[in-house]
Amino acid sequence: MPPVNTPLEQGQQQPISSLSIQAISGIVYYHDRNSFGALLHGRNEAHVDADNESIDSSMSGAFTPNTSDTNLVRSSSAITNLIQESFRGATLLGPNSSNTLNTSSTGFSSSIATWVQPSAALVQALSHYTAVPPLRPFFQDTIAMQIVGAPLSFVAPVNWSHNWGDHGPSGRYSIPGDMNLDDCVSNDDWVSLPPKGNPYHSPAGFPYSSQVTFDLPVSCEALLLVSRGSTSAGSVDVVTSTEQPHDVATVRVVVNYFRDNIRDEAKVGRISRQEGETGVGIFTPEWRRGHRGVEETLYFETTVVLPESSTSLVPLVINKFETDVPNTLQRVHDLGKKILFRHILLKGKNAAIEVKSLGMENGEITSSNGPIHGMFNTSNTLVLMTSNAPIRADVGLENNAGFNAKVALQTSNSPIESNISLLSSKGSGGVFDVSASTSNSRLHVNFPAAPMDSTLRFTGRTSNAPATAFLNPSYEGSFNLQTSRLGAVVNDHKGVEDPSGKKRKRIVQSTQQGGDSLLGSVYWADDGGPLKLQGEVILTTYHARVALVL
Numbered sequence: 001m002p003p004v005n006t007p008l009e010q011g012q013q014q015p016i017s018s019l020s021i022q023a024i025s026g027i028v029y030y031h032d033r034n035s036f037g038a039l040l041h042g043r044n045e046a047h048v049d050a051d052n053e054s055i056d057s058s059m060s061g062a063f064t065p066n067t068s069d070t071n072l073v074r075s076s077s078a079i080t081n082l083i084q085e086s087f088r089g090a091t092l093l094g095p096n097s098s099n100t101l102n103t104s105s106t107g108f109s110s111s112i113a114t115w116v117q118p119s120a121a122l123v124q125a126l127s128h129y130t131a132v133p134p135l136r137p138f139f140q141d142t143i144a145m146q147i148v149g150a151p152l153s154f155v156a157p158v159n160w161s162h163n164w165g166d167h168g169p170s171g172r173y174s175i176p177g178d179m180n181l182d183d184c185v186s187n188d189d190w191v192s193l194p195p196k197g198n199p200y201h202s203p204a205g206f207p208y209s210s211q212v213t214f215d216l217p218v219s220c221e222a223l224l225l226v227s228r229g230s231t232s233a234g235s236v237d238v239v240t241s242t243e244q245p246h247d248v249a250t251v252r253v254v255v256n257y258f259r260d261n262i263r264d265e266a267k268v269g270r271i272s273r274q275e276g277e278t279g280v281g282i283f284t285p286e287w288r289r290g291h292r293g294v295e296e297t298l299y300f301e302t303t304v305v306l307p308e309s310s311t312s313l314v315p316l317v318i319n320k321f322e323t324d325v326p327n328t329l330q331r332v333h334d335l336g337k338k339i340l341f342r343h344i345l346l347k348g349k350n351a352a353i354e355v356k357s358l359g360m361e362n363g364e365i366t367s368s369n370g371p372i373h374g375m376f377n378t379s380n381t382l383v384l385m386t387s388n389a390p391i392r393a394d395v396g397l398e399n400n401a402g403f404n405a406k407v408a409l410q411t412s413n414s415p416i417e418s419n420i421s422l423l424s425s426k427g428s429g430g431v432f433d434v435s436a437s438t439s440n441s442r443l444h445v446n447f448p449a450a451p452m453d454s455t456l457r458f459t460g461r462t463s464n465a466p467a468t469a470f471l472n473p474s475y476e477g478s479f480n481l482q483t484s485r486l487g488a489v490v491n492d493h494k495g496v497e498d499p500s501g502k503k504r505k506r507i508v509q510s511t512q513q514g515g516d517s518l519l520g521s522v523y524w525a526d527d528g529g530p531l532k533l534q535g536e537v538i539l540t541t542y543h544a545r546v547a548l549v550l
Contacts, residue, residue: 173267173283174228176324181281184269185212193254206256206299210263214251214270214280218307222320222343223249224271224279225304230287231262233327233351234300240338244307246316251280252303258295266298279322300328308338315340315359327351332358336377352389371414381406390414390441397432399454400425409436409445415465416441421449422472428452437461443541446470452500455534467541470549473506474499476523477535479548486545488518493550498524508550522550 175181190210216223225236244250257263271281282300302325309316317340323330326349336357344360346353348367355365355374364383365372371389376382377396380403384391391411397420399405409416416438424430428451435458436445443462450456450472460469467483473496481488490510498504510520521533539546 172286174286175281175283176226176228178273179224179226179281180272181267181283182270182272184267187260187264190255190263207258208260208263209254209256211252211254212268213253216249216251216278216280218247218249218316218318220278220319221276222273222279222322223304223318224273224277224281225251225302225323225325226271226279227282227300227325227328229266229282229284230292231266231284231296231298232282232300232325233298234302234325235329235331236302236304236323236325237331237333238304238306238321238335239333240306240308240335242308244305246307246310248307250305252305253280253282254301254303256299256301258297262296262298277320282325302328306335306339312337317342319343321345323347330354332356332374335359336375353386372411378407379405383408383410385410386414387412388414391416391418391438393418395420396423397421397434398423398425399430399432404431404433406433407435411438413440414438415444416462417444419446419448422447422451422454422456423449424451424454426451429454431455432457434458435460439463441465443467443469447472447475450474456537457535458537458539460537460539461541462544463542464544465541466544467539467546468549469537469539469547471522471537472499473497473550475535475537475550477533477537478521479510479519479537479539481518481546481548482538482540483516483544483546484542485516486543488512488516489545489547490518490520491547491549492522496550500524502526 189212191212193209193211227234253268255263255266255268265285267281267283269281270278272278280302282302284298306318307316315338319341320343321341322343322345324345324347328348329351330346330348330353332346332353332355334356336359339359341358341360342362344358344363344365346363346365348370350368351370353365353367353370353372353374355372355376357375357377359377360382361378361380363376363378363381365376365385366383367386367389369388370386371391372384372386373390373392375394375396376384377398379398379400382395382397384393385408389411391409391414393409395407395418397405397407399422405422407420409418416436418436420434422430422432430451432450432454434445434456436443437460439462441462442465443460445458445460445468447456447458447470452474454474456471456475456477458469460467479490481490490508492508496506498506504524504526506522507525508520508522510518512518523533537548539548
């Protein structure tokens with residue numbers, strides 16, 4: 001009797017002798033999992049279930065068949081037919097290339113019949129052969145079991161390539177339809193790294209890590225970083241380096257994992273979209289039904305290294321940078337004075353977006369179920385949007401092109417806390433449109449700076465929580481405060497000096513509307529000059545207090 005060996009490892013092609021086969025009196029290879037239940041009555045559902053993918057080589061259980069079942073496979077001829085069918089279309093290579101068995105031949109069927117009793121002869125005969133493609137599609141579903149008189153006992157799956165059944169990676173990848181995955185790294189392209197733990201993932205300390213890098217042209221129309229898949233979670237860091245070549249952006253992807261075969265299921269490679277738009281994509285297969293074990297998880301740590309300008313006085317201009325990485329923490333480091341993005345789009349889900357400093361002309365930072373924190377400077381538009389998570393942002397909004405400069409902050413069920421400084425390249429004037437909206441949490445917006453003779457149009461809304469806005473003394477315009485209870489309040493700081501230095505007098509007028517709303521205006525009186533009320537502030541909440549501080 002040959003020695004008992006371990007089951008085949010995932011994805012390997014090994015001699016049949018590597019199957020874990022115990023001392024048995026007969027063996028049957030059965031390929032139809034849907035019919036498997038007909039053979040085993042009273043089977044242990046936890047171990048073998050025709051509708052469940054969880055058939056594991058480490059499982060062992062006893063099953064008692066209904067001996068009156070005439071369909072039960074017991075005869076050597078039936079076993080012969082099953083083996084013949086399971087191996088049909090495969091080629092068994094012997095110890096040398098001249099020694100092969102054609103599984104479609106009648107000779108193979110005759111050989112099986114002689115091997116069935118005793119089963120040791122079958123094991124011994126097959127131990128010298130290796131199954132290689134072509135294999136029938138159902139061959140991966142072949143399983144082995146032993147027949148020992150009355151009880152049937154599960155032995156091990158037969159896996160020449162890893163058989164997930166209905167469990168595990170589906171082989172389907174959610175690659176956005178407008179993108180092309182141009183090439184993927186091969187298994188040999190991964191460079192192994194020393195093991196290290198990861199504080200952002202539980203359990204900490206993946207035993208293995210591998211790395212691959214990509215170089216992208218900074219001058220391209222758009223730099224892209226995209227991920228999809230049930231095991232694509234991780235972190236992204238965007239940094240700069242003085243050692244980085246001035247025309248190259250480097251993307252370094254580190255994958256942390258427990259098992260090589262799970263890592264190798266990921267598709268990591270270059271992507272392209274429209275002409276001139278290039279980047280890196282991380283795609284892992286969708287997971288089929290069933291629980292995914294800890295050892296079947298991955299954690300990606302991606303670092304985007306951008307060059308710095310040759311002079312500290314002028315930032316490096318990048319046309320467009322875009323991320324779309326769900327379930328991934330995004331950290332933008334101190335780029336504010338080093339890089340100017342004409343367009344930047346950071347998109348996430350179920351994770352935070354943290355920005356130390358960022359400069360842009362147009363920016364859109366969006367997430368859901370993840371907070372947005374940081375310092376943002378824009379000369380045109382900025383959108384910060386999430387849900388069920390807070391927004392805490394310091395914003396510099398500059399109007400330098402004659403167009404309205406815009407900022408929009410939006411979340412739900414979480415607070416918004418923001419300091420928004422209004423700036424003008426001309427030193428005065430400019431139109432600024434600002435909105436901030438949340439629900440069931442406080443709204444707190446402060447305008448610490450604003451140019452003289454500028455126009456601010458601000459709308460702030462929340463519910464079931466206080467809404468408060470602090471206006472810069474230079475503000476001139478109307479205000480409309482609305483709530484459903486607890487009242488609307490205007491705090492007029494007396495003795496505020498004229499920001500123009502002309503020693504004008506500030507006039508504040510307000511009218512209470514039924515106790516739940518307050519209308520009014522504020523302006524600096526200029527003797528003989530026309531009254532300017534171009535600004536507009538609307539601040540609304542429900543079931544809480546609303547307050548405007550002038």
